[in-house]
Structures are given as C-alpha cells and as structure tokens.
Amino acid sequence: MSRDFAPLSPSIWASPAFLSLDGDGRQLHLYFISSPHQNSSGCCRVREGYVMADLKWRADQYQAALASIIAADLVLHDPRTEESYVKKWFKHKGNIPTNKDHAKGTMKIISNIDSDDIRELAEADFLETEWGRKTFPSPDQKQEEKAPWDDPVVQPITSALASSRLMRGGRL
Secondary structure, three states: OOOOOOOOOHHHHHOHHHHOOOHHHHHHHHHHHHOOOOOOOOEEEOOHHHHHHHHOOOHHHHHHHHHHHHHOOOEEEEOOOOEEEEOOHHHOHHHOOOOHHHHHHHHHHHHOOOOHHHHHHHHHHHHOOHHHHHHOOOOOOOOOOOOHHHOOOOOOOOHHHHOOOOOOOOOO
C-alpha cells in the first residue's frame, strides 16, 4: 500500500549523514523516503530493477548509491528480501501514528516485513512512539497507564439524559 503523502523535513539538508552522500546517494535516499513503494512502516520492498527503471540508472550506479546510504547509516537494507527501512522513520512528525487505528494499521504492515532484522528495528522504533506505546504496551508497563478508551465511563448517566427523546428511541 503506497501513501499519497510523504513528509520530507527541510532539516534533511542539515543532516551530516545526508550531506556526506554524493548526488546519487542523496537521490536514492529521497527515493526511499518518498517513492510510491513506501508505506507507513518506513520499509519498502523495491526490487533493483524498479529502482533502475524509476531513476533511469544502471545496476552499478544503484549498487554504489545503495552502499553509500547504508554506510551513512540512513537505511537498513536486506539484499535477500530486497527490503529497505529508512532509519529514524518514526522520528519525523508526518510519519508518527496519530491515533489507535493508525498505530494498529502501521503495526500490521510492520508484522508483514519479511526481513527479520528490518522488522525488529522497525518495530522497536515504532514502539517508541506515543501511540505505539499506548496501543501495544509492554508487559512491564504499569497497569495504571491505561489508554482513555480502555477506562469505563466515569460519569453516571443523569436522569435528564436517561429520559431524553434519544434514549426513548425517538418517542415523546
């Protein structure tokens, strides 16, 4: 599932790791962040042939650019599964889950990552987010840290509400 929107912070241009890359390395990193193959997990499976076709590159050009972004510690890549994870994906505002359903959907995508190394890193990064912790609490989290939707209704129903037209099924 691709996304219609890919946030790209201007702060990338102040990143020493990003600035250490040559033009091809920068282009490939931006491709992994914003290509139509990317999803909310920060991990995408992009076969070498797709990258070469999309960027109009040769195989050696792709391999050199990939090696440079891996060496700069910007991406974790598994050549066996051809999956790549953009490191620090969940540190950027537009990639952070904003509610419980978003968090569940993101975790479902993460659980489908074939590469064990990438899945473990993506999951660990995801569980450091606010909604990752709220939706999937670790066993050692205290019980009093329940999410608001898990708590029973605290306020009793008033007699005015109980006798309202809505509660009587629309009858007077």
